[in-house]
Amino acid sequence: MKLLEPSKVQLKLWMTLQQAKVRKREKLFLAEGAKVVKDLLQSAWKARALLILQGKEDHFAEVASAVSGEIDVYRLNEKEWQRLSQDSSSEGIMAVASVPEMPSSDDSQVMRNDRLLLLHEINNPNNLGALLRTADWFGFKTVLFSAGSVDFTHPKVVRTAMGSLFHLTLIAGVDFAAILPGFKASFRLVGSDVGNGVTPHPCTGRTALLMGSESHGLPQHLLDLTDERWRIPGVGSAQSLSLPQAAAIMMYACTSK
Amino acid sequence: MKLLEPSKVQLKLWMTLQQAKVRKREKLFLAEGAKVVKDLLQSAWKARALLILQGKEDHFAEVASAVSGEIDVYRLNEKEWQRLSQDSSSEGIMAVASVPEMPSSDDSQVMRNDRLLLLHEINNPNNLGALLRTADWFGFKTVLFSAGSVDFTHPKVVRTAMGSLFHLTLIAGVDFAAILPGFKASFRLVGSDVGNGVTPHPCTGRTALLMGSESHGLPQHLLDLTDERWRIPGVGSAQSLSLPQAAAIMMYACTSK
Numbered sequence: 001m002k003l004l005e006p007s008k009v010q011l012k013l014w015m016t017l018q019q020a021k022v023r024k025r026e027k028l029f030l031a032e033g034a035k036v037v038k039d040l041l042q043s044a045w046k047a048r049a050l051l052i053l054q055g056k057e058d059h060f061a062e063v064a065s066a067v068s069g070e071i072d073v074y075r076l077n078e079k080e081w082q083r084l085s086q087d088s089s090s091e092g093i094m095a096v097a098s099v100p101e102m103p104s105s106d107d108s109q110v111m112r113n114d115r116l117l118l119l120h121e122i123n124n125p126n127n128l129g130a131l132l133r134t135a136d137w138f139g140f141k142t143v144l145f146s147a148g149s150v151d152f153t154h155p156k157v158v159r160t161a162m163g164s165l166f167h168l169t170l171i172a173g174v175d176f177a178a179i180l181p182g183f184k185a186s187f188r189l190v191g192s193d194v195g196n197g198v199t200p201h202p203c204t205g206r207t208a209l210l211m212g213s214e215s216h217g218l219p220q221h222l223l224d225l226t227d228e229r230w231r232i233p234g235v236g237s238a239q240s241l242s243l244p245q246a247a248a249i250m251m252y253a254c255t256s257k
Numbered sequence: 258m259k260l261l262e263p264s265k266v267q268l269k270l271w272m273t274l275q276q277a278k279v280r281k282r283e284k285l286f287l288a289e290g291a292k293v294v295k296d297l298l299q300s301a302w303k304a305r306a307l308l309i310l311q312g313k314e315d316h317f318a319e320v321a322s323a324v325s326g327e328i329d330v331y332r333l334n335e336k337e338w339q340r341l342s343q344d345s346s347s348e349g350i351m352a353v354a355s356v357p358e359m360p361s362s363d364d365s366q367v368m369r370n371d372r373l374l375l376l377h378e379i380n381n382p383n384n385l386g387a388l389l390r391t392a393d394w395f396g397f398k399t400v401l402f403s404a405g406s407v408d409f410t411h412p413k414v415v416r417t418a419m420g421s422l423f424h425l426t427l428i429a430g431v432d433f434a435a436i437l438p439g440f441k442a443s444f445r446l447v448g449s450d451v452g453n454g455v456t457p458h459p460c461t462g463r464t465a466l467l468m469g470s471e472s473h474g475l476p477q478h479l480l481d482l483t484d485e486r487w488r489i490p491g492v493g494s495a496q497s498l499s500l501p502q503a504a505a506i507m508m509y510a511c512t513s514k
Contacts, residue, residue, distance in 0.1 A: 235396035240394075252509075
């Protein structure tokens with residue numbers, strides 16, 4: 001099959017997608033790596049272009065053929081690739097993907113979930129990517145983000161989430177202080193609190209799990225709105241459990257029987 | 258207090274500590290960051306020198322005074338610092354630390370533990386650092402590594418473990434196939450198995466938890482030596498849970514009541 005050569009304008013656009021403001025304006029982001037691209041193409045999210053590193057055409061011929069006719073497939077030379085790639089040892093494949101339209105936080109689709117994950121001011125992209133991968137595993141299919149969170153199309157989030165991003169409904173810029181009172185009618189609100197709380201336990205009803213950042217935890221005014229606080233008991237001398245691990249344990253406990 | 262200027266020979270040695278073979282030969286490694294250095298100095302591990310970035314002397318005056326007289330404290334200029342620092346936004350403090358003598362895997366000190374963590378061929382340093390931090394939290398105070406694991410004094414391991422490294426007994430280069438039969442008398446051997454296994458549960462007796470790498474899991478010949486296999490049930494569409502999260506859940510479950 002014939003691969004296209006990108007124009008300078010296209011290359012420049014794709015390169016500037018490293019900036020959050022450009023991703024927001026263009027509603028586009030880059031998704032790099034074979035597993036990530038595969039999950040994107042199999043999901044309801046839309047790929048706009050497929051980019052393949054020169055020399056990797058044969059290796060990715062199958063995926064290129066599968067999308068051919070639907071989206072444009074480009075060949076990039078080594079120099080062009082280096083300007084876009086975020087991976088130290090790149091596999092040589094990435095997609096230009098559309099940021100999908102997401103429902104608002106009070107949409108009936110959101111309110112029908114059994115499990116919600118609410119993330120307050122998580123700004124470490126590797127932590128966020130890890131959280132999304134775990135949320136996908138445990139069936140927390142809708143994730144809400146406060147203002148001040150890292151953009152979920154940040155390249156490191158996309159990479160660390162390992163394709164799980166495309167299985168989730170993600171709602172950004174949510175004011176938790178404003179919505180939590182209204183959520184109480186539908187969900188049991190559980191907040192993570194490193195200082196004080198009960199041991200995580202199975203969730204029998206519909207539950208919204210609220211996590212804060214690794215550095216600051218949840219602010220008091222949000223903890224005050226929860227129905228229950230969870231703390232993971234430790235026996236060692238570590239000062240804290242890292243956020244992705246604490247969140248994984250809480251999601252596991254919640255979905256345990 | 259007076260800070261020393263490092264010699265060229267010292268700087269060169271410290272710089273080459275980025276190489277595993279040099280760390281092994283010199284039995285030294287670098288520990289960077291305020292939290293990491295603080296935990297090192299409060300632990301039974303030995304610091305050999307304290308290095309402070311020029312301009313940060315006042316900020317770290319207290320810690321420098323505390324160790325003064327016991328170990329040498331050096332001031333490094335920006336250029337010297339850049340050659341040693343692994344952090345993109347460095348705090349400006351690091352220690353040169355000794356790799357301690359560790360017991361052998363059949364030492365009575367090892368056999369007296371209630372919980373052991375056994376790690377087979379974990380070669381991602383960020384994963385290993387995260388595992389050690391979690392092990393510290395849940396009281397798995399002794400960790401054994403197979404041959405083919407990343408060196409636990411790798412800069413990224415030290416960084417990600419966030420000081421937990423210095424709270425643990427770490428035994429490297431262990432042949433699990435050789436020692437597991439002998440461990441059976443003292444420990445219940447639990448192996449992580451993504452394919453097949455029971456849901457994690459509280460561990461009543463003394464337990465050795467065995468984890469494989471994220472890419473390959475545990476090899477069959479080691480799984481065959483376990484008493485029990487654990488698998489974390491998922492409900493979503495993620496292909497796998499990441500290793501640090503799976504390990505955190507298993508350590509949590511094991512130490513739950």
